[in-house]
Amino acid sequence: MQFSSALLETAVNEFAKLPGIGKKTALRLVLHLLKQDPGAARAFGETILKMRQEIRFCHRCHNVADADICSICANSMRRKDMICVVETIRDVIAIETTQQFSGTYHVLGGIISPLDGIGPEQLSIDSLVERIQKEGVTEVIFALNPNIQGDTTIYYIQKKLAAFPVKVTTIARGISFGGELEYADEMTLARSISNRLPVESYVSHR
Amino acid sequence: MQFSSALLETAVNEFAKLPGIGKKTALRLVLHLLKQDPGAARAFGETILKMRQEIRFCHRCHNVADADICSICANSMRRKDMICVVETIRDVIAIETTQQFSGTYHVLGGIISPLDGIGPEQLSIDSLVERIQKEGVTEVIFALNPNIQGDTTIYYIQKKLAAFPVKVTTIARGISFGGELEYADEMTLARSISNRLPVESYVSHR
Numbered sequence: 001m002q003f004s005s006a007l008l009e010t011a012v013n014e015f016a017k018l019p020g021i022g023k024k025t026a027l028r029l030v031l032h033l034l035k036q037d038p039g040a041a042r043a044f045g046e047t048i049l050k051m052r053q054e055i056r057f058c059h060r061c062h063n064v065a066d067a068d069i070c071s072i073c074a075n076s077m078r079r080k081d082m083i084c085v086v087e088t089i090r091d092v093i094a095i096e097t098t099q100q101f102s103g104t105y106h107v108l109g110g111i112i113s114p115l116d117g118i119g120p121e122q123l124s125i126d127s128l129v130e131r132i133q134k135e136g137v138t139e140v141i142f143a144l145n146p147n148i149q150g151d152t153t154i155y156y157i158q159k160k161l162a163a164f165p166v167k168v169t170t171i172a173r174g175i176s177f178g179g180e181l182e183y184a185d186e187m188t189l190a191r192s193i194s195n196r197l198p199v200e201s202y203v204s205h206r
Numbered sequence: 207m208q209f210s211s212a213l214l215e216t217a218v219n220e221f222a223k224l225p226g227i228g229k230k231t232a233l234r235l236v237l238h239l240l241k242q243d244p245g246a247a248r249a250f251g252e253t254i255l256k257m258r259q260e261i262r263f264c265h266r267c268h269n270v271a272d273a274d275i276c277s278i279c280a281n282s283m284r285r286k287d288m289i290c291v292v293e294t295i296r297d298v299i300a301i302e303t304t305q306q307f308s309g310t311y312h313v314l315g316g317i318i319s320p321l322d323g324i325g326p327e328q329l330s331i332d333s334l335v336e337r338i339q340k341e342g343v344t345e346v347i348f349a350l351n352p353n354i355q356g357d358t359t360i361y362y363i364q365k366k367l368a369a370f371p372v373k374v375t376t377i378a379r380g381i382s383f384g385g386e387l388e389y390a391d392e393m394t395l396a397r398s399i400s401n402r403l404p405v406e407s408y409v410s411h412r
Binding site for chain 2: 001002003004005006007008010011014017018019020021025027028029030031032033034038040041042043044045046047048049050051052053054055063064065066070071072088089090092093096097099
């Protein structure tokens with residue numbers, strides 16, 4: 001692309017660095033900002049700057065936070081004895097959106113994946129163990145993606161937790177609500193049979 | 207979506223205002239910026255701010271510019287007696303990228319479209335007429351999208367230019383290179399037959 005303005009070109013290139021945004025989309029976004037009144041475009045730029053400069057990570061759970069402690073950890077209504085272990089901040093948002101969990105979180109920052117060069121030492125596992133030692137935690141719920149890396153991570157952490165009097169669970173895996181048995185993969189179907197639930201408990205959750 | 211950080215939420219909302227960007231994509235982009243080192247995210251925000259504050263529109267052709275006059279108008283190698291009339295800045299970029307045009311541009315800022323409430327007075331038509339009066343222009347090339355609005359705009363401007371000794375042309379319309387006759391719409395096919403070219407002139411353009 002040939003630009004007649006260096007300012008425009010730089011802005012397009014910055015947008016095109018974002019994942020899934022090509023040059024043509026970047027140009028469309030920049031021209032959209034140019035069409036807005038200056039206040040709107042300034043608000044956009046300033047919000048990004050402010051977000052990156054001021055955002056912090058919770059000292060307790062490593063979730064994004066506006067202060068030293070995130071709003072979930074700081075909320076006295078949340079059960080501090082229940083920790084839901086997730087891979088990323090996105091998973092926290094996904095679970096929070098369901099409004100079904102009243103405990104706190106622990107963001108690992110990834111999962112153990114030797115092929116990608118990610119070992120346990122790069123994840124916030126030590127701080128999880130420390131929380132369990134100090135905070136009187138009674139249950140650790142793993143909400144990791146159901147794949148080999150997720151299972152490896154659960155296995156590794158679970159062994160570290162064996163010394164503590166804590167219940168270790170994982171979110172249910174099985175056929176998605178609205179899914180069709182016919183199209184489920186064998187692994188999921190096989191697991192959902194071996195982990196079958198008594199119908200009473202299923203009905204009581206509806 | 208439930209966010210545990212107001213900074214994150216504001217940033218996601220700003221991104222989600224952009225055209226074609228939903229909340230989930232916005233979150234992905236913001237988390238990408240968060241993962242980058244602070245310098246990269248700051249560069250992104252600052253570039254947008256700087257672009258919006260400093261970008262100007264060329265006094266001559268209304269293209270985006272870093273100064274009072276855009277780099278195309280300021281280039282002494284470009285033919286000033288040839289003006290290519292386009293609808294938007296994007297069209298300038300598209301034509302510049304072909305590297306086939308050595309004249310200058312005139313950005314109308316839209317096309318006449320009564321249904322959208324856009325009349326000639328909202329477009330930069332007067333400044334085009336003024337340029338033709340003052341700059342010794344010999345040819346005006348219309349490069350507007352081939353539709354009713356484009357044709358209406360050409361017809362309107364062409365009548366205004368009748369008083370001046372200037373050649374008025376439009377870019378060729380016809381079957382796209384690589385296109386298939388079978389799938390071309392009737393209007394395009396009919397026009398491309400009535401506007402047929404002598405084969406010599408076609409071959410000499412290859």
